Amino acid sequence: MQQHLEELCQRAAGRSRPLFSRFLNLSEQREAEIAARRAQAEYLLFGGAADCERRMLGVGAEAPQPGDFPITCLKVSRRSARYGEPLEHRAVLGTVMGTGIERELVGDIALIDGDAYVFCVSAMADMLCAALTHVGRTDTDCAVSPPPAAALRQMAPVRIQAASPRVDAVAAHLYRLSRGDMLELIRQGKVQVDDAPVAKPDQLLKPGQVLSVRGHGRARYDGETGVSKKGKLYLELSVYS
Numbered sequence: 001m002q003q004h005l006e007e008l009c010q011r012a013a014g015r016s017r018p019l020f021s022r023f024l025n026l027s028e029q030r031e032a033e034i035a036a037r038r039a040q041a042e043y044l045l046f047g048g049a050a051d052c053e054r055r056m057l058g059v060g061a062e063a064p065q066p067g068d069f070p071i072t073c074l075k076v077s078r079r080s081a082r083y084g085e086p087l088e089h090r091a092v093l094g095t096v097m098g099t100g101i102e103r104e105l106v107g108d109i110a111l112i113d114g115d116a117y118v119f120c121v122s123a124m125a126d127m128l129c130a131a132l133t134h135v136g137r138t139d140t141d142c143a144v145s146p147p148p149a150a151a152l153r154q155m156a157p158v159r160i161q162a163a164s165p166r167v168d169a170v171a172a173h174l175y176r177l178s179r180g181d182m183l184e185l186i187r188q189g190k191v192q193v194d195d196a197p198v199a200k201p202d203q204l205l206k207p208g209q210v211l212s213v214r215g216h217g218r219a220r221y222d223g224e225t226g227v228s229k230k231g232k233l234y235l236e237l238s239v240y241s
Contacts, residue, residue: 002031009039009059018060020070022104022121023047025054025195026210032057047107048073048119049147053210054107071107072125075145076116076132091136092116099131110152117148155220155238161228162235165221167193167211168201170235175216190214211237 005021005028012019024032029045036043042063047055048071056071058064076092085091092109096118107119116135120128125144132142162169171191172182182191182201189197192212193205205211207223222236 001028002035005032005035005057006038008057009035009041009043012059013039013041013061015060016062018058018062018064018068020059020064021057022102023054023056023107023119024104027194027196029055029057030194047071049108049152051152052108052119054119056107070122071119072122073145073147074118074120074125074129074132074142076118076135076140076142078114079139079141081114085136085138086114087111087116087135087138087140089116091138092118092132095132095135096128099128101128108152110148112148112150112152117145117152119147154241156241158219158237158239159225160235160237161232163232165205165224165233165235166201167191167198167203167205170205170221170237171211171213171216174211174219174237174239175213177213177216185213 008019008021021032032045036059041059042061043057043059044063045055045057046066046069056069058069076087078087089109089111096106101124105121105124110117129142132140134140160173162173168182168186172179185191186198186201190213191198193209205221207221210218210220212218218240220238222238224233225236226234228234
């Protein structure tokens, strides 16, 4: 991915019209920023709405504006609020992936007031709309929509105590897992920081990084806020609901 981003930025640096990547995860976005700076190109990361996590890199001689990005928002709604199961992120993503589309062509999927908003590469919008006539056993309607005005996700503040912001310590405390269980999850590649698998349990979290443990949850590490009387750190996180 790094080489691809480097090549994209080099090609775009002298162009008046920007070039765009596919959707990037958090780790890839950091690589994209490095590549754009090396190429001395102007750039913007945007995913369709201000608080999207999965974003495209737009890069060129001049920074693109949000409206320049080839991103379309789809709204998926249940045909009947009384019948059918409530829409869930996993089910919507599963339906999207069931079309054979590559994950890099789909951005964030947000659930708001019972509806799902799916951000995708504009060229894929018609195909996805035709496929999203049902999610699981629930009949649905799908149409192009403006991005939702509400925040894409709800987050709850949580404070924990730990000796350091090590990934294994923070995740084990946050999700009430034993050290052995935590190490096994890391070994299986189920623990990620900024969407990249954690290789070492003693990796230290940095403020703003997103920690996820498959099957347990996802949280943003916001940093240290003090020290307890016993010498442990107070660590603040924002947990995705």
